[in-house]
Amino acid sequence: MSKPLTYISYLKVDELLQLQQPQSTPVEHDEMLFITIHQVYELWFKQLLHEVDYLMHSLRQKKTVAAQHTLSRMRTILKTIVAQIDVLETMTPLEFNSFRSFLASASGFQSIQFRELEFVLGHKRKALLNHFPPQTFHRNELERRYMQPSLWDAFLHYLAANGYDVPAAQLERDVTQGVTASPEVQAILIEVYRTDDTVRSLCEHLLDFDEGLQEWRYRHVKMVQRTIGMKPGTGGSPGVKYLESTIMPVFPDLWAIRSEL
Numbered sequence: 001m002s003k004p005l006t007y008i009s010y011l012k013v014d015e016l017l018q019l020q021q022p023q024s025t026p027v028e029h030d031e032m033l034f035i036t037i038h039q040v041y042e043l044w045f046k047q048l049l050h051e052v053d054y055l056m057h058s059l060r061q062k063k064t065v066a067a068q069h070t071l072s073r074m075r076t077i078l079k080t081i082v083a084q085i086d087v088l089e090t091m092t093p094l095e096f097n098s099f100r101s102f103l104a105s106a107s108g109f110q111s112i113q114f115r116e117l118e119f120v121l122g123h124k125r126k127a128l129l130n131h132f133p134p135q136t137f138h139r140n141e142l143e144r145r146y147m148q149p150s151l152w153d154a155f156l157h158y159l160a161a162n163g164y165d166v167p168a169a170q171l172e173r174d175v176t177q178g179v180t181a182s183p184e185v186q187a188i189l190i191e192v193y194r195t196d197d198t199v200r201s202l203c204e205h206l207l208d209f210d211e212g213l214q215e216w217r218y219r220h221v222k223m224v225q226r227t228i229g230m231k232p233g234t235g236g237s238p239g240v241k242y243l244e245s246t247i248m249p250v251f252p253d254l255w256a257i258r259s260e261l
Helices: 031-060 064-088 093-097 112-120 126-131 137-147 151-161 183-195 197-228 240-245 252-260
Strands: none
Touching: 031 064, 031 112, 031 151, 064 197, 093 197, 112 137, 126 137, 151 183, 151 197, 183 197, 183 252, 197 240, 197 252
16 A cells, blocks of 8 residues: 655655765865855756756647746746856855866856756757767756757747748747848838737747846856956856856847837
8 A cells, every 4th residue: 555645745845955065074064055056057048958958848839828927927937047056155255265276177157957958948069968978868958958849949839820020030949049130021020019919928928038137147157257257267167258158149130129119
């Protein structure tokens, strides 16, 4: 007879609480906070990937309300992720440096789920695949995302399904390439904003998410700068300079049309 389901067994609490394993010797007090925050990040990245897959499915099915609801949830998750930086910033540079050397080559740059999220949002760089060994689970997952259409591709097909004359070159584009601005798409979006309240609202939800992602990147940059200054990042990554270069829109057409409305 199976054991009754409980809060602890359903959420795997015992297993979960065994996953925080500091590497410093003797254990530095603040390493627990550092591990906890980053493990929670990974859980939120997993949820965002789960949501964006559902969002693209909703767009393909022309389920506008469901798509808007999912985007609202994703934006709220980003707000939560940003708020976690407030907690991480309670750790001073001296407190971080007390265990930083024990992290060795480990770096947030190696977060496979965040790379997946970048790819699904259209920020694709094939060279990133080389950072993960071939024929491994992580490499296979990243390659799968690399070959998939992005969220923006799903939105373009949504526009076409709603009667907008999206150029074939956009609908049939090489999805392994990053999303770039398109004057033809911008002309369609201007028409949407002037004549179609429903689709315009969806566009604004997409823009909300894009802005939220940029906000998280900005806060992440300032947190890193506050903690280690302009020194190289953990694991030898470029640090602040690289992170600053990542603050860019994932839906450039939605931003480009602002000056035309």
